[in-house]
Amino acid sequence: MNQPSLCTAPLLDISALRSSCSSCSMHQLCLPMGLEEADMQRLDRIIGRRRVRRDDTLYRIGDKFSSLYAVRVGQFKTYQANPDGAQQITGFQMSGELLGMDAISTDTHQCDAVALEDSEVCEIPFSRLEELFSDIPTLLRHFHRIMSKEITREQSVILLLGNMRAEQRFAAFLVNLSARYAARGYSPTNFQLRMTREDIGNYLGLTIESISRMLSKLKKDGMLKVSNRDIELVDLAALKIVATGAEVCN
């Protein structure tokens, strides 16, 4: 599946699978950020593209690590399972974001990655990426930035889970999504949730019922409109205030 086949694909555009880093709209956010054209092409040559259908697994806990993945189109969730079977979503990944960095230390994937919708990823064989590092210092430096950013991101999740109340967690979640959509050129106020309420609840350390109640409350307070998975953040500024933990007198 790494090489695009010649037969027509029913749902996805074949030309997208052929396209390179240079032509990818995400290259400013993604691994090739800041590379010169020639270096970008070298990187391009080691990368394979791959489709992942909704609900399909990109990799599982325990799988041998061989590649990192960059989301090209679509969204993913990654989750850990603890010994007693309960699972915890540790992140939602959007286009331009890298998956699999937690596998480097043990050579084994430490979480499951599942597509939230029909998606495409760029598969980056890690050993070949390592070969490039010695030749392209910019690439190495940016790779370190990306891993560091992942550490920072997880720290904010820890902050969220460790000392925010339910409403604050949910507002922070929405504000975060908003910013990430905006960074990709989409509306910061109108978007679709790609994950179920259950996924959101799991991620935020809350139950599905609590998520539903938070949605209803924020709707009642006039901060957002919601219809199924379509969200409109009517008052993003107010949401940001809630997300910072300001007390509201009701």
Next chain:
Amino acid sequence: MNQPSLCTAPLLDISALRSSCSSCSMHQLCLPMGLEEADMQRLDRIIGRRRVRRDDTLYRIGDKFSSLYAVRVGQFKTYQANPDGAQQITGFQMSGELLGMDAISTDTHQCDAVALEDSEVCEIPFSRLEELFSDIPTLLRHFHRIMSKEITREQSVILLLGNMRAEQRFAAFLVNLSARYAARGYSPTNFQLRMTREDIGNYLGLTIESISRMLSKLKKDGMLKVSNRDIELVDLAALKIVATGAEVCN
């Protein structure tokens, strides 16, 4: 302070500050892991040693990033502060563990690092470390493992905060400490907590009162003995079961 001065130090052994990676008992756990003697000496040459007194700050949020730090002696805590002032401890670092990796992405420290006791760190100027990467592939590979491990560690904190009950969180915390002391050649069952109950509570997303109650409960259940900060894990196996979330009928 990077160079040991010639005057006698009142509390700490000067010879310790002179010592190199090769003579450091932590070099199997730390950055130089797996390096040949010659490479270890090259790494050694860029590293400065530094003392940090209890409650002193190694770096603060917003500080310009220039060095990573390896804990040589002692322990640290790192915490984030959210906009409204509440803080959240994201980790406790022991000897051989690396601090500051979250600063690489923005060139600015993203958390505060404070010594829990009189400590020593190895200061590793990052730009000079980067120069070594191109010459010592083993070093680069190990650095990636360390960053990846930090990502994995934070994921388990997310799991802990996201779906464990108070008792389970606290048991998991003790079991984790136990394993890390054991890895350093100390007793896995008898050790001293270097942090306050308040720090533990903050880290685990619980109040100080809850931590105190958990201690009392586990003591009553015969799993541990506690006297101030001295802990004896009387029944480590049972603690591990609690940490995995098994339901106990009381």
Next chain:
DNA sequence: CGAATGTTTGAAGGTGATCAAATGGGGTGG
């Protein structure tokens, strides 16, 4: 149309937080 899945809403209950007070240790100065 019916079944399955996902979502909303309500009522009751539990876990851990909050508030309050007592206890204990460690450090300082006499």
Next chain:
DNA sequence: CCACCCCATTTGATCACCTTCAAACATTCG
């Protein structure tokens, strides 16, 4: 060495937030 104070910790009582349980409702898909 002791008295004192300060701070950390423990313990108890009450409360609030969120969970759990339950049922109705909506949506999707065969």
